[in-house]
Amino acid sequence: MxxxxxxxxxxxxxxxxxIVDGKVKEDAFKYMVNPYDEFAVExxxxxxxxxxxxxxLVCLFSDNPGIDTDLRKMMAIGADEAVVLRQEGxxxxxxxxxxxxxxxxxxxxxxxxxxxxxxxxxxxxxxxxPMVAHHLNIPHISGVTKLELNGEKITAKRQIEGGLQxxxxxxxxxxxxxxxxxKVRFPALKDIMMSKRKSFENRSVSAxxxxxVETIECSLPPARDGGLIIDGESPEEKVDKLLEKLKMEAKVx
Amino acid sequence: xxxxLVIGEADGKEIKNISQQVSAVAAGMGDVVGLVMGKNISDAxxxxxxxxxxxxxxxxxxxxxPVKFTSVVSQIVExxxxxxxxxxxxxxxxxLGPRIAAELRWGYLGDCLEAGSEGFVRPAFAGKVLxxxxxxxxxxxxxxxxxxxAGESWSGSVENFSGNIPDSTTNTISIxxxxxxxxxxxxxxxxxxxxxGLENPENYDEHIRPLASVLNAAAGxxxxxxxxxxxxxxxxxxxxxxxxxxDLYFAIGISGAIQHLxxxxxxxxxxAINKDPDxxxxxxxxxxxxxxxxxxxxxxxxxxxN
Numbered sequence: 001m002x003x004x005x006x007x008x009x010x011x012x013x014x015x016x017x018x019i020v021d022g023k024v025k026e027d028a029f030k031y032m033v034n035p036y037d038e039f040a041v042e043x044x045x046x047x048x049x050x051x052x053x054x055x056x057l058v059c060l061f062s063d064n065p066g067i068d069t070d071l072r073k074m075m076a077i078g079a080d081e082a083v084v085l086r087q088e089g090x091x092x093x094x095x096x097x098x099x100x101x102x103x104x105x106x107x108x109x110x111x112x113x114x115x116x117x118x119x120x121x122x123x124x125x126x127x128x129x130p131m132v133a134h135h136l137n138i139p140h141i142s143g144v145t146k147l148e149l150n151g152e153k154i155t156a157k158r159q160i161e162g163g164l165q166x167x168x169x170x171x172x173x174x175x176x177x178x179x180x181x182x183k184v185r186f187p188a189l190k191d192i193m194m195s196k197r198k199s200f201e202n203r204s205v206s207a208x209x210x211x212x213v214e215t216i217e218c219s220l221p222p223a224r225d226g227g228l229i230i231d232g233e234s235p236e237e238k239v240d241k242l243l244e245k246l247k248m249e250a251k252v253x
Numbered sequence: 254x255x256x257x258l259v260i261g262e263a264d265g266k267e268i269k270n271i272s273q274q275v276s277a278v279a280a281g282m283g284d285v286v287g288l289v290m291g292k293n294i295s296d297a298x299x300x301x302x303x304x305x306x307x308x309x310x311x312x313x314x315x316x317x318x319p320v321k322f323t324s325v326v327s328q329i330v331e332x333x334x335x336x337x338x339x340x341x342x343x344x345x346x347x348x349l350g351p352r353i354a355a356e357l358r359w360g361y362l363g364d365c366l367e368a369g370s371e372g373f374v375r376p377a378f379a380g381k382v383l384x385x386x387x388x389x390x391x392x393x394x395x396x397x398x399x400x401x402x403a404g405e406s407w408s409g410s411v412e413n414f415s416g417n418i419p420d421s422t423t424n425t426i427s428i429x430x431x432x433x434x435x436x437x438x439x440x441x442x443x444x445x446x447x448x449x450g451l452e453n454p455e456n457y458d459e460h461i462r463p464l465a466s467v468l469n470a471a472a473g474x475x476x477x478x479x480x481x482x483x484x485x486x487x488x489x490x491x492x493x494x495x496x497x498x499x500d501l502y503f504a505i506g507i508s509g510a511i512q513h514l515x516x517x518x519x520x521x522x523x524x525a526i527n528k529d530p531d532x533x534x535x536x537x538x539x540x541x542x543x544x545x546x547x548x549x550x551x552x553x554x555x556x557x558x559n
Contacts, residue, residue: 013492013512017381024382035493093377093384095351095361121492123377125363127351130319134355139320139423142348145486155426159487160344161437163430165316169423179486179493213360213388216372221383224518227539235548239556242524245540250522252443252501 001053001149003044004106005079006116006132008034009059009067010092013121022217031061033070036117038077039177042184044115045078047149053112057082058105060098060205062090068200075195076187082198085205093123094212099131101205106136113154114174118143126176133174140174141167145181256284256333260326260340260349263289263297270403271341271440275396276302277404279339282370286333288414290314290322299411302404309414316425317345319352321418326353328416339368342395343439354393362386362394364496366519368401379492379515398440399498431487436471438490443501444520446473446490448513450506450527450546454483460550461505467557473497473517475507491516506546509534526550 011029018025044055057079061067063086071082085105090098106114114136119126126142133140145164146157158165159178187195228245232238246253257279261272268289279285280302287303292315298308309325326338326349338353340346342364354361367374372387373394438444445468447461457478465472473495474488490497492512502520507513509525509532517523518537525538528545535541542549 011378017378019382024377096354096358099355121379124379124496125351125361126347127354127361127363130348130351131355131361133319134323134352139318139421140348140352141423143344157429158344160317160428161440163428165428166426167423168426173423179489209358211354211358211360211390213362213373213386213390213392215384215386217385218377219383219385221380221518224523224537224539226536227523227541229535229541229543235544235552238542238544239549239552242540242542242553243556246501246522246524250501250539252522 001047001051001113002109002111003047003053003055004109004111004114005037005040005044005055005057006102006114006129007037007057007059007071007074008092008117008120008128009061009070010034010120010122017220019218019220022219024218031064031067031070033074034117034120036119036121036177036179038074038184039179039181040115040117041074041077041079042182043147043177044113046182047113048078051149054081055079056109058085058102059083060085060087060090060102062087071200072195073187075198076192077185078191080198082200084200084202086202087205087207092120093215094210095125095127095131096211097207097209099128100135100209101207102128103132103135105203106132112171114172116176118176118178129174129176136174138172138174139169140176141169142176143178144175145178147175147181255336256286257282257337257339258326258330258333258335259285259287259301259303260338260346261287261289261298261301262341262343262345263291263294266296268297268300269341269343271343271398273302273403274398274401275339275341278368278396278401279303280404282337286335288326288329290325300406302406304409306409306411307414308411311418313418316428318421318423318425319349320421320423322349323352323356324419325414325416327356329414330357336391338393340395342397346395350393350395357391357393359391359393360388362392365394365396366400368394368396376496379512380496380519381515397498399500436469438471438473438488438495438497441471441497441499443468443470444473444490444497444499444517445470445503445505446475446507446517447478447505448475448507449477451478457483460546464503464550464554467554475513476510504534504538505550507534508532509537
């Protein structure tokens with residue numbers, strides 16, 4: 001079974017967010033593998049371990065080589081090879097452009113299953129997965145908390161409002177992983193050593209079509225001031241004061 | 254004359270409140286056509302607050318399926334000279350929107366906080382940054398719940414979708430309901446969240462869930478207690494969980510890590526209960542109580558029950 005895993009490199013969650021001239025200052029960002037994509041890698045490797053096949057990581061990013069070490073960690077988990085698409089001027093907030101480029105690369109892999117994270121923790125659009133599926137002309141199932149492989153079919157549990165949608169699909173299909181899908185393993189030292197010998201291809205790409213909406217201005221949300229600390233002699237008094245504020249002042253009860 | 258398409262969602266016999274909110278936003282932008290897809294959704298669909306309503310009521314559309322739903326939408330877009338598509342940022346909207354955008358080769362803006370003829374604002378970095386855009390081209394937009402008041406139903410014209418519904422290679426077998434009576438986090442007007450201050454999972458069940466139930470609220474959680482396995486990820490509020498914007502948010506025993514604040518600081522009113530006066534949650538809270546949560550929450554619950 002050939003499995004392609006979509007990997008997005010996202011700014012570390014500790015990154016300082018500063019706005020200069022209406023743009024987020026990005027030059028000091030350190031990048032890491034999008035946490036949701038790690039669940040996808042783990043799931044792909046588990047399927048490979050049970051039925052055989054190959055797991056290929058497909059990542060689109062700029063020429064910045066600073067991401068290679070982190071990608072190697074995904075190979076230590078058990079992915080077999082990585083194809084890193086290098087695009088000048090790459091941006092993480094262009095799902096239409098990016099999905100087109102990713103789909104072109106995935107077509108060559110003859111993947112039975114394409115799997116990625118439900119969303120990037122940079123722009124949170126959850127758009128690239130469904131768009132890649134569309135360009136590959138295959139169905140997709142997003143936000144999956146449990147995925148099972150039964151021969152030529154998969155069964156997915158998809159998180160929806162108030163429950164789970166249980167979906168069966170033939171292959172090929174694209175699935176995006178929600179946090180609960182798998183527990184990502186810690187690779188053993190020998191796997192880390194092995195990963196250094198695995199195929200890691202850098203490929204230069206360019207955009208063929210751009211439909212993405214351009215951001216004209218970024219800003220920080222209005223800062224919330226610390227509010228009122230409610231004092232009182234007893235828990236009863238504090239609660240009474242709080243409830244009065246919620247009813248009379250904030251009018252939310 | 255170009256029009257705006259609103260994709261509404263039925264919830265039993267009713268139309269979802271988020272769909273009425275989106276209809277109201279669209280009404281301020283131009284001529285609006287509404288579309289509701291599903292099986293036995295006609296009664297609910299006719300309540301959508303748009304002047305013209307198209308109902309795609311068919312056995313084949315019983316469960317949400319991105320391939321089938323995208324096909325129906327693109328046929329309607331072609332027949333009605335649509336240049337913008339708006340929908341709620343529900344689990345369906347966030348899944349369907351991108352697929353439609355790819356099919357039509359339009360732009361996509363997900364989970365918008367503001368939408369109107371002046372442009373759109375969407376959150377980035379879990380709400381720590383706001384990104385404004387004003388697209389000239391055609392665009393598909395999903396709008397976050399509770400960003401706008403709901404529109405009122407009115408008796409517009411109704412027609413039935415008569416195009417093709419393609420087959421799909423995915424098949425929904427069933428819907429598994431979550432715990433009964435639970436309100437969905439992203440749709441709730443009130444959210445009651447608990448964190449590590451609860452000390453153990455039993456206290457989440459003893460204090461957070463009952464308080465949520467009294468308030469008809471959704472029960473949320475910090476990442477710390479989700480990672481510790483006390484509650485499932487579907488409860489997590491924050492950067493790797495859900496972003497919520499209720500009218501009232503209770504943070505109970507939550508210190509307020511930046512990843513958590515990103516997921517809830519858009520709430521209209523925030524109440525923090527924590528024994529640590531230096532907890533960062535107090536910097537965003539409208540009302541804070543510095544006390545042991547085990548002293549406060551039972552009193553709060555009993556006063557609200559009366």
